């Protein structure tokens with residue numbers, strides 16, 4: 001067999017599979033890992049990143065090729081390996097080194113027409129900038145959100161540790177156009193307790209290989225995806241905390257929301273880690289609060305394995321004195337779980353975050369693909385079919401959650417922006433479970449903990465919701481300034497409970513000394529988005545961090561450190577970071593010594609010594 005001379009062969013094959021079969025890029029990568037294929041058949045991190053970047057530029061590459069029928073005149077139409085062609089064109093026109101490595105026929109064909117291609121690319125980029133679009137249409141940069149896992153540590157401690165890393169790395173990761181203060185600032189999110197907000201540039205070093213991630217003290221979780229567990233635990237305000245009970249996370253892998261819920265439930269029925277260690281230990285001896293159980297259902301075998309592994313990493317064992325919550329992963333189809341099973345008799349609340357189109361994830365490679373071939377309404381016929389089938393499943397799952405006899409709170413969330421998966425599902429569920437009994441049936445409830453979140457659900461439209469109902473719903477739109485991925489949250493409460501809940505109060509959200517975030521990184525995000533060098537960082541980190549549907553692939557791509565993918569560079573980065581930390585520490589000590597010397601000198605001269 002002739003060995004393919006192009007180093008982009010694997011990236012081209014992955015892209016071909018994505019384009020031809022219209023399968024999600026992350027699913028392809030994930031399946032390749034989980035099917036236990038031989039080493040070498042699953043894409044490595046660099047290949048995956050190259051394909052993501054090519055996809056991200058596919059619209060503009062096609063624009064270049066279609067100008068003056070360029071594609072035809074230089075013979076690209078006859079190229080069968082379109083994936084490889086696109087990857088090479090990306091490398092030449094938009095890649096970091098603006099050149100193509102290796103050889104091969106396609107490369108020769110491209111290089112022969114290099115001048116013309118570069119000229120066209122420049123014209124297209126200029127046109128986009130003139131139209132005010134730039135790269136912004138496809139790339140959105142958010143601050144880096146870090147959820148502190150309060151089952152292991154507290155906000156102040158973790159904030160301190162991250163601040164040191166920020167100071168140590170700001171010299172290299174900071175963009176010239178942002179001040180050093182911006183690059184080293186750290187905030188607490190205004191809506192989600194225990195969520196830290198870091199500068200967007202920190203994405204370049206805060207990855208799944210970071211020590212705090214590996215130790216389970218922090219979770220790389222986008223802001224909007226923290227809303228689901230928050231609403232389930234605190235949507236009714238303080239009232240929730242009076243009744244320890246069990247929970248079900250119906251569709252739970254990889255477990256970001258499960259572990260968040262565990263931390264929140266622990267702080268309701270237990271004590272939080274913000275108390276000094278000694279006091280906490282003392283408390284543990286006398287506190288006999290009942291334990292809560294979270295049953296975490298997951299249908300897919302491979303995802304279930306990841307879920308189990310992550311729960312081991314993120315939730316302390318249930319018999320440890322400091323934990324009042326137990327997570328029990330169950331490998332099952334939630335639709336087949338019997339609501340009358342005595343095991344679930346104490347389940348009072350269900351979190352349902354089912355499979356969805358993921359259309360809210362603004363930097364998802366699959367979304368870049370969508371934006372290329374969507375029609376004017378933003379959704380293609382083929383996608384409509386998929387959305388319809390997803391929304392059918394979502395409705396059945398929601399009604400199933402509502403059928404558990406003792407459940408009085410259900411959170412239904414998606415990372416989709418389509419009304420069909422959101423308001424329409426909510427509206428159908430409400431009408432299909434409605435009853436005449438004033439104490440039964442379900443109502444939408446506006447989550448107290450997010451009362452200041454401005455973006456609400458859509459009134460009318462395919463869902464046909466009233467304005468009052470729509471105001472109970474939470475929406476996030478990353479394309480419209482929310483600084484987080486698109487997301488949807490609805491909170492259903494049994495009518496009976498709604499009457500009791502009206503006195504709920506908002507939970508205090510920040511008792512650390514870290515200031516609250518109020519858009520201080522907005523400019524930094526724009527700067528990062530407009531510099532291609534920073535974009536490289538961001539894209540790679542997005543590859544490993546995309547939430548929800550993506551977290552599984554995340555996990556896998558991120559698992560490079562644990563051996564699935566071979567990433568020597570992670571160790572190198574860790575070493576470099578440690579070296580920088582040391583240098584920063586030495587510098588601080590030098591400054592202190594200098595300061596002390598000059599104070600003594602000033603004192604001496606004042607005293608005439």
Ligand SMILES: C[S@@+](CC[C@H](N)C(=O)[O-])C[C@H]1O[C@@H](n2cnc3c(N)ncnc32)[C@H](O)[C@@H]1O
Nearest residue numbers: 251253254255256257298299333334353354355
């Ligand atoms: C959007 S993801 C959940 C993400 C998760 N909530 C988190 O925050 O990490 C949806 C998950 O539901 C699982 N799933 C889909 N249908 C299911 C079913 N009928 N029963 C249980 N799990 C299901 C999928 O395999 C997938 O892992």
